[in-house]
Amino acid sequence: MSEKTITVTVNGDDRQIPSDMTVTEFLESLDLHPGLVVVERNREILDRDRYGDVTIQEGDVLELVHFVGGG
Amino acid sequence: MTTDSKVPAVADEPLVIGGRQFQSRLIVGTGKYASNQEMVETIEASGADTVTVAVRRIDLDRTKEEGILYHLDPDRYFLLPNTAGCYTADEAIRYARLARAAGMSEFVKLEVIGDERTLLPDVQGTIEAARVLIDEGFKVLAYTNEDVVVALRLEELGCSAVMPLASPIGSGLGLVNPYYVREIKSRLQVPVIVDAGVGTASDACITMEQGVDGVLMNTALAAADRPAAMGRAMRLAVEAGRLAYLAGRMPKREWAVPSSPTAGLLE
Numbered sequence: 001m002s003e004k005t006i007t008v009t010v011n012g013d014d015r016q017i018p019s020d021m022t023v024t025e026f027l028e029s030l031d032l033h034p035g036l037v038v039v040e041r042n043r044e045i046l047d048r049d050r051y052g053d054v055t056i057q058e059g060d061v062l063e064l065v066h067f068v069g070g071g
Numbered sequence: 072m073t074t075d076s077k078v079p080a081v082a083d084e085p086l087v088i089g090g091r092q093f094q095s096r097l098i099v100g101t102g103k104y105a106s107n108q109e110m111v112e113t114i115e116a117s118g119a120d121t122v123t124v125a126v127r128r129i130d131l132d133r134t135k136e137e138g139i140l141y142h143l144d145p146d147r148y149f150l151l152p153n154t155a156g157c158y159t160a161d162e163a164i165r166y167a168r169l170a171r172a173a174g175m176s177e178f179v180k181l182e183v184i185g186d187e188r189t190l191l192p193d194v195q196g197t198i199e200a201a202r203v204l205i206d207e208g209f210k211v212l213a214y215t216n217e218d219v220v221v222a223l224r225l226e227e228l229g230c231s232a233v234m235p236l237a238s239p240i241g242s243g244l245g246l247v248n249p250y251y252v253r254e255i256k257s258r259l260q261v262p263v264i265v266d267a268g269v270g271t272a273s274d275a276c277i278t279m280e281q282g283v284d285g286v287l288m289n290t291a292l293a294a295a296d297r298p299a300a301m302g303r304a305m306r307l308a309v310e311a312g313r314l315a316y317l318a319g320r321m322p323k324r325e326w327a328v329p330s331s332p333t334a335g336l337l338e
Contacts, residue, residue, distance in 0.1 A: 010131065011128045011129065011131060012128070013131075030131060032129065035174075036138055036140050037129065038126075038169050038170075038172045038173050040169060045168055045169060045172045047172075048172075048174070063128065063169075064128065064129045064131070065126050065127060065128055065129060065169050066126075066127070066129050066137075066138045066139075066140070066173070067124040067125065067126060067138060067139045067140060067150065067152065067170075067173060068124065068125050068126075068127045068137060068138065068139055069100070069101035069102040069103070069104065069110065069124065069125065069139055070100060070101060070102040070123055070124055070125025070127075070153055070155050070289075071100030071101075071102045071103070071123055071125075071153070071155065071240070071241075071267075071287075071288075071289030071290065
């Protein structure tokens with residue numbers, strides 16, 4: 001992994017992350033279990049089996065959601 | 072339905088929504104509990120096998136323990152995601168797709184809210200969202216008001232269940248319009264689940280006595296002083312109301328009819 005970083009928006013906040021990171025690696029860096037997270041990238045839902053293939057790009061807008069208590 | 076073995080069984084059909092059979096006619100929410108432990112105890116006491124959940128952003132600065140799946144076993148409880156908090160059809164569609172991507176099922180409790188003060192449904196938005204979601208293969212349980220015409224439209228669109236409110240979400244006002252709810256039930260083929268507004272056990276019982284297929288509640292349990300005790304009360308009330316409906320109540324009269332023989336009275 002290079003030293004270069006990119007800026008992405010995650011759940012509404014800008015974050016600096018290393019470039020060339022896959023979604024799987026990014027979730028690992030946040031200590032999130034891929035099976036319990038749904039990832040939306042630039043308004044498109046990512047299939048879980050693609051998390052390892054998709055590399056996060058500069059300017060990506062990511063939403064990481066899960067189930068919480070609700071009625 | 073669990074009943075005392077000494078009581079003669081009354082034939083009842085199982086509740087089937089979208090081809091899936093449900094054990095309990097009581098569906099409960101998972102929001103607003105003081106603790107996750109209290110939520111789990113209350114759901115257990117309620118006997119519900121289906122619970123609703125919401126889709127929200129993960130709070131990246133806080134513990135991951137917030138996620139409901141850390142506390143509820145999806146093998147034991149059927150998770151019914153909602154689109155609560157959505158004010159447009161597009162928002163609700165987005166949330167429904169995210170929920171389905173979580174991999175639980177194609178079921179969604181569709182809510183499109185039209186007014187912040189009353190949280191009453193935007194029925195136009197609900198119909199729009201239902202049309203798109205059903206086309207995408209979702210099994211839609213549509214939250215709506217007690218409007219017979221809208222309920223019929225939602226059924227025509229292909230909703231798996233129609234969920235008229237008893238009264239506004241979180242209000243605890245009980246069933247304000249039993250006549251319209253009864254009428255909806257009598258006109259629809261798909262299951263009718265009354266969702267929102269039940270405050271206490273008698274409300275749940277009266278609701279089930281209208282002949283509807285089930286009741287969905289959250290705040291009545293979470294906001295009770297002792298939620299688990301209310302969970303059990305609701306379980307009994309839903310069973311009692313269902314059984315009373317199946318038993319067929321006596322007709323109401325505005326005059327008295329003696330219960331004891333009028334013959335054989337002393338001179």
